Amino acid sequence: MDALTFGVQLLNGVQYGLLLFLVAAGLTLVFGILGVINLAHGAFYMLGAYFAYWISAHTGSFAAALVGGVAISFLLGLVLEELFVKRLYGRDHLAQVLLSFGLILVIDEVRQMLFGKDVHSVAPPAWLQGSIQLTDVLSYPVYRLALCVVCLAAAGAIFYVIQRTRLGMIIRAGAENRDMTRALGIPFDLVNKYVFAGGIALAALGGILVSPISTVFPGMGDGMLILSFVVVVLGGIGSVAGAAIGALMIGLTDTFGKVFFPQVSSILIYVLMAGVLLWRPNGLLGKKEA
Amino acid sequence: MSHSISSPTSLNRRTLLMGSMGLLTGAAAFRFPTPAIAQSVPLKVGLMLPYSGTFAKLGKFIDDGMRLYVEQNGGSLGGRRIEFVQVDDESKPESATDNMNRLVGREKVDVVVGTVHSGVAMAMVKVARDTNTMLIIPNAGVNEATGPLCAPNIFRTSFSNWQVCHPMGKVMFDAGHRNVATITWRYAAGTQMIDAFKEGFTKAGGKIADDLALPFPEVEFQALIARIATLKPDAMFAFFAGGGAVKFVKDYAAAGLNKSIPLYGAGFLTDGTIQAQGADAAGIKTTLHYADDLDLPANKRFLEAFKAKTGNDGDIYAVQGYDAGALLKSGLEAVKGDWSARAAVVEAMRGAKFDSPRGPVSFNKANNPVQNVYLREVRNGRNEMISIAGTAVDDPARGCRVQA
Numbered sequence: 001m002d003a004l005t006f007g008v009q010l011l012n013g014v015q016y017g018l019l020l021f022l023v024a025a026g027l028t029l030v031f032g033i034l035g036v037i038n039l040a041h042g043a044f045y046m047l048g049a050y051f052a053y054w055i056s057a058h059t060g061s062f063a064a065a066l067v068g069g070v071a072i073s074f075l076l077g078l079v080l081e082e083l084f085v086k087r088l089y090g091r092d093h094l095a096q097v098l099l100s101f102g103l104i105l106v107i108d109e110v111r112q113m114l115f116g117k118d119v120h121s122v123a124p125p126a127w128l129q130g131s132i133q134l135t136d137v138l139s140y141p142v143y144r145l146a147l148c149v150v151c152l153a154a155a156g157a158i159f160y161v162i163q164r165t166r167l168g169m170i171i172r173a174g175a176e177n178r179d180m181t182r183a184l185g186i187p188f189d190l191v192n193k194y195v196f197a198g199g200i201a202l203a204a205l206g207g208i209l210v211s212p213i214s215t216v217f218p219g220m221g222d223g224m225l226i227l228s229f230v231v232v233v234l235g236g237i238g239s240v241a242g243a244a245i246g247a248l249m250i251g252l253t254d255t256f257g258k259v260f261f262p263q264v265s266s267i268l269i270y271v272l273m274a275g276v277l278l279w280r281p282n283g284l285l286g287k288k289e290a
Numbered sequence: 291m292s293h294s295i296s297s298p299t300s301l302n303r304r305t306l307l308m309g310s311m312g313l314l315t316g317a318a319a320f321r322f323p324t325p326a327i328a329q330s331v332p333l334k335v336g337l338m339l340p341y342s343g344t345f346a347k348l349g350k351f352i353d354d355g356m357r358l359y360v361e362q363n364g365g366s367l368g369g370r371r372i373e374f375v376q377v378d379d380e381s382k383p384e385s386a387t388d389n390m391n392r393l394v395g396r397e398k399v400d401v402v403v404g405t406v407h408s409g410v411a412m413a414m415v416k417v418a419r420d421t422n423t424m425l426i427i428p429n430a431g432v433n434e435a436t437g438p439l440c441a442p443n444i445f446r447t448s449f450s451n452w453q454v455c456h457p458m459g460k461v462m463f464d465a466g467h468r469n470v471a472t473i474t475w476r477y478a479a480g481t482q483m484i485d486a487f488k489e490g491f492t493k494a495g496g497k498i499a500d501d502l503a504l505p506f507p508e509v510e511f512q513a514l515i516a517r518i519a520t521l522k523p524d525a526m527f528a529f530f531a532g533g534g535a536v537k538f539v540k541d542y543a544a545a546g547l548n549k550s551i552p553l554y555g556a557g558f559l560t561d562g563t564i565q566a567q568g569a570d571a572a573g574i575k576t577t578l579h580y581a582d583d584l585d586l587p588a589n590k591r592f593l594e595a596f597k598a599k600t601g602n603d604g605d606i607y608a609v610q611g612y613d614a615g616a617l618l619k620s621g622l623e624a625v626k627g628d629w630s631a632r633a634a635v636v637e638a639m640r641g642a643k644f645d646s647p648r649g650p651v652s653f654n655k656a657n658n659p660v661q662n663v664y665l666r667e668v669r670n671g672r673n674e675m676i677s678i679a680g681t682a683v684d685d686p687a688r689g690c691r692v693q694a
Binding site: 265 | 343344346347476502503504505507508509510512513514515516517519520522532533536537540541544545546547550551563565566567568
């Protein structure tokens with residue numbers, strides 16, 4: 001393998017990893033800060049892609065799909081938190097699993113009623129439709145490069161909010177010790193609402209961004225949910241930085257696994273996860289259980 | 291007699307019951323051979339199809355096609371009224387045996403028509419063999435069903451994986467491609483299709499550059515697309531279906547590979563997915579036992595009737611369901627509706643020859659259709675026929691021995 005091909009595969013791995021990070025970040029936030037296992041995370045990823053399809057088909061604008069899809073998902077997150085999820089804080093994980101599994105079924109059925117069962121595709125914005133010639137036969141879609149930039153920007157924004165803002169301080173305090181935060185008079189319950197809705201919006205954002213290079217189809221969230229959980233567990237539950245490292249590791253392992261060891265590529269990421277967990281049972285940047 | 295020691299009251303009721311039972315049995319035994327009574331009891335057809343899930347649309351089209359055929363024949367085939375019982379198999383192999391047993395055991399259907407998913411079909415084949423139930427497979431192409439697991443009571447109105455891919459080998463060689471790489475999902479259907487293509491291609495004299503595969507149903511193709519660009523084969527042969535087929539075709543075009551390395555595939559690469567693939571599918575050549583613009587009177591009549599009934603444009607799945615009706619009719623007509631004359635039914639069905647919308651169809655010794663396979667090219671957003679890739683293509687039915 002020459003340097004150029006290696007570079008292309010490296011780019012593929014990083015780009016896949018960044019996208020995984022975007023989706024997994026929402027899951028790890030909800031999991032780490034609210035203590036809620038949200039199995040429906042993949043369903044919201046799918047829903048985001050369908051919003052992108054629906055809005056861009058009606059308005060012809062991908063930007064509108066991006067803004068509209070994220071906004072709808074955020075509002076949906078607020079409503080669901082108010083109606084269902086807030087009753088589950090501190091309850092045991094089985095109740096949460098049941099609720100979010102139920103949500104998967106409901107979302108799938110609603111999706112079926114609204115959008116049907118067909119496979120759809122979404123056109124990327126016109127100015128990102130070209131591709132860059134890399135070798136004599138291979139070119140790289142500009143949209144994929146733009147996707148890397150957007151994912152990096154989103155990652156930067158998440159880190160900034162959590163590390164540098166007052167809201168982030170409350171989130172970190174709540175993750176550290178929920179009861180103490182409440183006792184200090186900090187409106188942690190209100191913050192919970194936004195964290196949950198934000199997590200949903202991140203999943204949907206992932207779905208929207210991936211829709212032009214992927215396709216929009218009914219089961220698209222299932223595989224993503226499993227990968228997101230692998231990323232979260234690998235990086236350490238609740239650690240956004242861990243999710244970033246985990247996602248990049250998975251992206252690179254998967255890409256180079258397919259190139260060098262095609263026969264076993266499907267199990268490589270799970271071997272990686274098992275190896276990391278043997279070495280660090282709480283994940284790469286996970287906190288030690290008290 | 292046992293009722294002689296029962297109490298007088300229950301004796302009366304039992305005698306009455308037994309009497310009426312005897313009367314019924316007697317009547318049935320007496321009048322059974324005459325077609326008149328056989329016609330009055332409807333033939334129960336169990337439709338075991340995916341009515342939900344990924345393949346729901348395919349299931350609906352097969353169902354519509356079958357019902358259209360029966361409607362066109364006035365609701366009865368061979369003088370026997372047809373009654374349908376539906377079961378949603380959800381394309382789940384794990385519940386396939388239960389669903390099939392429900393149709394055969396509880397619903398007591400006379401014949402089962404199903405299904406799309408090969409894994410589910412395999413479970414159905416096993417039950418059909420164990421219970422000697424008549425089974426008509428209207429889609430699943432798994433080679434084994436009309437290969438090692440063939441049986442007199444198992445028919446197929448669709449295709450075998452071998453059948454639709456083998457002719458492509460010669461087509462690609464004749465087009466001047468000598469060095470070809472393949473790509474698919476690593477699962478039964480994918481492997482069988484790729485193997486059949488390779489068999490045809492290497493026999494014609496071609497060389498396989500590499501076999502690329504990824505786990506089913508993964509859709510992250512980017513690493514393999516970069517690999518294709520490094521391999522630089524003369525052409526690619528691909529098998530994917532559904533959402534995966536759309537994404538692969540789009541990724542292939544986005545990487546610019548469609549300009550330098552022509553893409554060929556099994557028909558499923560562009561069937562039912564062509565809308566979502568859009569302009570990226572243009573120029574892809576595939577082989578299948580059907581083409582959207584097949585210029586046959588039977589096809590035109592079928593498409594018109596299907597559109598009138600359902601409002602949808604008919605496709606290969608609808609044709610396969612339609613032909614399941616035609617096959618059933620061949621069997622029923624030969625015995626004037628007396629389904630219990632199984633040997634005669636099987637013989638008639640195997641000997642059936644009909645003018646399907648896809649062209650002439652007959653059946654081989656393993657009950658798999660012998661049919662034309664067409665080379666199609668995506669033009670104007672349709673799979674337009676270029677030529678007949680293979681006339682009356684017959685699956686070799688490898689491993690099929692028992693055929694009474």
